[in-house]
Each structure stands twice: as structure tokens, then as C-alpha cells.
Amino acid sequence: MTALPLKEALNQACHEIERTIDVLLPLVPGDENILIEAMRYAALGGGKRLRGFLILETAALFDAPREAALKAAASVEFLHAYSLVHDDLPAMDDDDLRRGQPSTHKKFNEAIAILAGDALQTSAFEAILDPSTKLDASIRAELALSLAKASGSTGMVAGQVIDIRGEGRALPLEEVSRLHALKTGALIRYSAEAGAILAGISKSDPRRQALLSYGADIGTAFQVADDVLDSTASTEELGKTAGKDEDASKSNYVALLGIEGARAEARRLIERARNSLEIFGPRAETLRSLADYFVERRS
Amino acid sequence: MTALPLKEALNQACHEIERTIDVLLPLVPGDENILIEAMRYAALGGGKRLRGFLILETAALFDAPREAALKAAASVEFLHAYSLVHDDLPAMDDDDLRRGQPSTHKKFNEAIAILAGDALQTSAFEAILDPSTKLDASIRAELALSLAKASGSTGMVAGQVIDIRGEGRALPLEEVSRLHALKTGALIRYSAEAGAILAGISKSDPRRQALLSYGADIGTAFQVADDVLDSTASTEELGKTAGKDEDASKSNYVALLGIEGARAEARRLIERARNSLEIFGPRAETLRSLADYFVERRS
Numbered sequence: 001m002t003a004l005p006l007k008e009a010l011n012q013a014c015h016e017i018e019r020t021i022d023v024l025l026p027l028v029p030g031d032e033n034i035l036i037e038a039m040r041y042a043a044l045g046g047g048k049r050l051r052g053f054l055i056l057e058t059a060a061l062f063d064a065p066r067e068a069a070l071k072a073a074a075s076v077e078f079l080h081a082y083s084l085v086h087d088d089l090p091a092m093d094d095d096d097l098r099r100g101q102p103s104t105h106k107k108f109n110e111a112i113a114i115l116a117g118d119a120l121q122t123s124a125f126e127a128i129l130d131p132s133t134k135l136d137a138s139i140r141a142e143l144a145l146s147l148a149k150a151s152g153s154t155g156m157v158a159g160q161v162i163d164i165r166g167e168g169r170a171l172p173l174e175e176v177s178r179l180h181a182l183k184t185g186a187l188i189r190y191s192a193e194a195g196a197i198l199a200g201i202s203k204s205d206p207r208r209q210a211l212l213s214y215g216a217d218i219g220t221a222f223q224v225a226d227d228v229l230d231s232t233a234s235t236e237e238l239g240k241t242a243g244k245d246e247d248a249s250k251s252n253y254v255a256l257l258g259i260e261g262a263r264a265e266a267r268r269l270i271e272r273a274r275n276s277l278e279i280f281g282p283r284a285e286t287l288r289s290l291a292d293y294f295v296e297r298r299s
Numbered sequence: 300m301t302a303l304p305l306k307e308a309l310n311q312a313c314h315e316i317e318r319t320i321d322v323l324l325p326l327v328p329g330d331e332n333i334l335i336e337a338m339r340y341a342a343l344g345g346g347k348r349l350r351g352f353l354i355l356e357t358a359a360l361f362d363a364p365r366e367a368a369l370k371a372a373a374s375v376e377f378l379h380a381y382s383l384v385h386d387d388l389p390a391m392d393d394d395d396l397r398r399g400q401p402s403t404h405k406k407f408n409e410a411i412a413i414l415a416g417d418a419l420q421t422s423a424f425e426a427i428l429d430p431s432t433k434l435d436a437s438i439r440a441e442l443a444l445s446l447a448k449a450s451g452s453t454g455m456v457a458g459q460v461i462d463i464r465g466e467g468r469a470l471p472l473e474e475v476s477r478l479h480a481l482k483t484g485a486l487i488r489y490s491a492e493a494g495a496i497l498a499g500i501s502k503s504d505p506r507r508q509a510l511l512s513y514g515a516d517i518g519t520a521f522q523v524a525d526d527v528l529d530s531t532a533s534t535e536e537l538g539k540t541a542g543k544d545e546d547a548s549k550s551n552y553v554a555l556l557g558i559e560g561a562r563a564e565a566r567r568l569i570e571r572a573r574n575s576l577e578i579f580g581p582r583a584e585t586l587r588s589l590a591d592y593f594v595e596r597r598s
Contacts, residue, residue: 025452030477031464032457039452086417091388091409110390111463114413115456118385118420122451125424129444137437144443145428152421153324153338157414158331164410165330178329 006289010053013073017052018044020074024127038108038116039123043081046099050222050294051076051191057287058195058211061280068133069198072143075127076191079151082120085113087160121151136200143197150190159183171251179251180223181216188219210276214287217273218294224266225295227252228259266295305588309352312372316351317343319373323426337407337415338422342380345398349521349593350375350490356586357494357510360579367432368497371442374426375490378450381419384412386459420450435499442496449489458482470550478550479522480515487518509575513586516572517593523565524594526551527558565594 004012025040027033052073059069088095088103089110096106105113128143149155159182166179192215196208231254253262273291277284303311324339326332351372358368387394387402388409395405404412427442448454458481465478491514495507530553552561572590576583 030457031461031474032452032481034464035452035457035460082417086413089413091413112460114385114388114390115460118381118416119452119456121417121420122447122456125443126447126451129440129447131440131444137435137440141428141430141436141440141443144424144440145430148421148425148428152425153331153334153418157418157421158329158334161334161411161414162330165333175330182331 004286006286006293009057009286010048010293013053013056014049016070017049017056017073017077020070021077024071024074024123034108034112035116035119038104038112039081039120041107042085042104042116043078043120045101047077047080049073049077050290051080051187053290054188054191054215054287055194055198057290058192059198061195061207061283061287062199062201064195064198065134068135069195071127071130071133072194072198075124075147076187076194078120078124078127079147080187082117082124083151083156083160085117085120089113092164124151135198139197139200143194146190146193146197150186155182155186155190156184159186166251169251170255173256176251176253176256177220180220184223184226185216185219188222189215191215192218207279210279214273214276214291217269217276218291221266221269221273221291222294224253224257224262224269227254228262228266230254231259263295270295303585305585305592308356308585309347309592312352312355313348315369316348316355316372316376319369320376323370323373323422333407333411334415334418337403337411338380338419340406341384341403341415342377342419344400346376346379348372348376349589350379350486352589353487353490353514353586354493354497356589357491358497360494360506360582360586361498361500363494363497364433367434368494370426370429370432371493371497374423374446375486375493377419377423377426378446379486381416381423382450382455382459384416384419388412391463423450434497438496438499442493445489445492445496449485454481454485454489455483458485465550468550469554472555475550475552475555476519479519483522484515484518487521488514490514491517506578509578513572513575513590516568516575517590520565520568520572520590521593523552523556523561523568526553527561527565529553530558562594569594 021043025036025043027036055073055076056069059066059072084098085104087093088098089105095103097103101107103113104116108116124147125144128147129140131137131140133140151157159179162175162179163183166175171179189212192211193208196205196211201208230252253265257265270291274288277287320342324335324342326335354372354375355368358365358371383397384403386392387397388404394402396402400406402412403415407415423446424443427446428439430436430439432439450456458478461474461478462482465474470478488511491510492507495504495510500507529551552564556564569590573587576586
């Protein structure tokens, strides 16, 4: 079986993940249907599904069951969607646009957006704990625990708080790195490791370690590239308000390294990420292309 | 071993659950410590720990391991605390007081309160998935899945949405019952069932069914008693703004049944809940007293 070109593989994964999300969030007859509509609006409103794709691709390295991998992919997209819904709230980033569309609290209202984010987080755990995937309970529990560690007060949310606390002052490079390793990095590392967890590969296995290193490097590269993108692209291209990071005097890699320095750092990280995949040989070709894509992307 | 009188048993459980929460939420040196402080403020700021106590008492019926039961009790209190933090936000109930103290967004700020609630939800899953409890992974996964079903878009959050949607119009009794069965009932049912899950008792076992019935009835009685309390007590006694439900024309049991009718309904439910416990004989004496306490409580 030859690997699909990256764009085709991404498109196909997107389609499958969205079909899985659609099935996991059925509309209901009761008054609470507005909640489901808001959850679907947030979870199905586009996005490249890079985290879900990482899970599908790393799971495929070990021939982990596809249905379980799809549930895990939908789960991480629920988690990501919840974080965006809450990030956009007036008390947080106060963003009216998300991917060129009204953010969830503008489309619905603040109360529904808070609750839809809350329920999306719950759904993320529900989707991977679902016993119908036929995965061993030990694997489901390990996945759910890893997701919790990556997304709560020791992961993504901690990073968001450091980001908020750092507004208006220039953080040193190591603090900016730590911020992003938590805020966006933790969930990307989880996604890269999840395929190995799904296949029951033990924590000490060098293949699982290789995926963690790969995930860490593309996660950082992703953020560096995001900062470059934010400092160079227009609002129209981004589908969100451009230059917000600079406006709020947020610390970012471009401010610390300059545009060219940031671009070079992203390339260095991607090269190292590609090298981490050597252990998998030609099977990891799509993940290698994905590493390049992480810094090449334009939206 | 003789059972402790209820008040002593409640006090002791409170103390043990809070010590467990304290250990699960250690302060950290980084900028994100403010998040942990807010989580601790919300999770350790009092409360009767009725949900956690239910888990401890139902677990004790089956001699389930105490340490695991305490983690599960802390977990459900995290979940409950997150729901209160988000409920109090300006976009939701807009309540400045919680148990006589500033609510989390008043003590910190809205962004930190949103994120602390988010991270408390995550911590709820993390605490029960923690393998250090030595529970079988199948039990940890089942507990976490049950918690997710009780708290997300098919449980507590669905009930909150129905509540918001019903404001300003009088809902019929069956809709009010459904609202509360989801909003507060689902987590109480989960707590009553959790002891059986912790002990590996199967879903079809009549003892687990008995606990579910018990949980359903005390959950409804709790809400009926809460409506009675809210319509008769002063703000000072409640530690929160009294009469809010009537002000907002929310549907409640007192409006539907009258004060005396509501009191009688609560007594009927408690009697039925006590009867559900027959299968356990004298071991369930504390749970019987707890049922009475649910409608007798004054704050």
C-alpha cells in the first residue's frame, strides 16, 4: 500500500473525523438541543484537524484499530474546540471571529458558549472511554489520563494562564518556550503519542519515545510558525484578527528571535522532528511530510 | 463496628475528602500558580461534600478500597466545584457570593474563573483515572465514563441549559422534574452508584439498581427541599442571594406544588429512598439517616 500524498491524506482524515464527530453529537428533541447545536457549531466549524490527523497517522504506524483511532481523533478535536470556544470569550481573548465565522458566543450567547465548551471537554473524555471501541479498558484509561494531564492544570490550561499573566511584559525565551510547550505543545505531544497508546505500546518503548520527541518538536515549530504567520499575514488571510499578539505586547518568538531567526528555528525543529522518525523507516513518510506542512502552512 | 451518628460521619468524611483534595492540588512555583490557587479556592471553600460522602458511604457497603473511594469522592467534588464556578459567572447566574464568600470570579477575575472551572473538570477525570489507586483499569474507565455521562451534554450541563431556556416561563411539572433530574440529579445518582462501581459490582446486580433508585429519589428530594428552603430562608441564612429563583420566574417545585405540597413530596421521596436500601440491612443505616438529612437541612 502506497501512502497518499499529504494533502489527500489530510482531506480524507478530515472527512472521516468530521463524520465521527457528527455521529458522536446527535441532535436531541429536548430544550437542551441548543447546547448540542453550539457544540456542533464549535466542533464542526472547520479547522485542519491536525491533532486528530496526528492520532490517525501514529495509530496507523502500529496498525491500531481504525475505529478506536477515529474516536480518539474526534476526542482530541472536541478538546481543542472547547479550548477555542472559551479562549474567544469576552473575558478571555474577546474574539468575535473564528475561522472567518462568528465565534460561538457571538453565534449563540455567552452562557451557551461557556456550557458548550464545558460539555465538549466532557465529550472528549466520553469519546475515548467508550467501551464500544473494543479497546482494552487499560488502554482507554491510559488515553483518558494522558489527555487529562495534557489539557488541565499541568498542561494546556496552565499555558493559557501563563499567557494571560505574561501579557504586557516581555517574557524571556525560556518562559515563552515553557508557555507554548504547555499551551499548544501538550496537546500536540499527546496526539503524537496517542497512536502508540492505542496500540498498547509501553511508555519505555523507543518508538513511543520517538513519537513524543517528534510531537514536542513539531509542536514548538507550529507555534514559531504561527507567530511568523501572525506577524506577516492579514486579517483576511487568517480568518481571525491579525497582529493581536503584538497589540497586547504578548511575548512571542518573532519578538525574541526576529522573523528570519524564527523561520530558521522552525526549520531546525522540523529537521529534528523528521530525524526522530527514522526508527519507523518508510512507513512514517506521511508524518515526515506533515512536519514540513506544520511550518509551510499559510492559514 | 457501630456506625457513627450522621453528623460525625459527615464531618469525618468532609475532613478526609478535603485532605485528599489538598494533596491532589499542590501549589506550583510557576506563573500558573494563580490557577491552582483559584482551583483550591473553589474546591476547598466549604460545602457539605454530600456527593463525596455518598461515594464513601456506598463504597463502604461493599468494602471497596478506601483510598480509591476518597479519590472518587474528591473527583466528584471537583466536578461539582467546576459547575458552581461557571454557574456564578456574570454571563450565567451572575452571583457575587458563594457560601457567604466572594465567588471565584470576584475573588480572582473572570478569565481565571473560567480556566479554573475548566481545569477542575479535567482534574475530576484525572483523579479517578489515576492508576496509583490500584483499582482495575476497567473500574477506573467505567467510573470516568459514568461521570462523563452524568455531567456533560446528557447530564448536568444539559440540565443547566434547560434551566436557562426555561427562565421567564412556567414549565410544567414533568419538565421541571426532567430539568432537575439532569441538572442536579445526574451527579447525585452517579455518586450513589459509584460505590458499587468501585467494588466492581455489575450493572444488573440488584444492589447497584437499589443504589441508583436511592440516588434518584434523594436527588429529587434534595431539589424539592432546596426550592422550599429558597422560598422561606433569608439571604444571610443561605450564604447566597435568596429568592433568586422566584425573581427570575424560574419554574420550581414550590411554585408548582405549594410549600406544603413540596414538603410532602420531599417526605414521600425520602421514604421511598429509605425503602430502596432494604437489601443492605443494617449496614445502610448511615445512608438512611442521610436521606432524612437531605430534606431536614437548613443551609
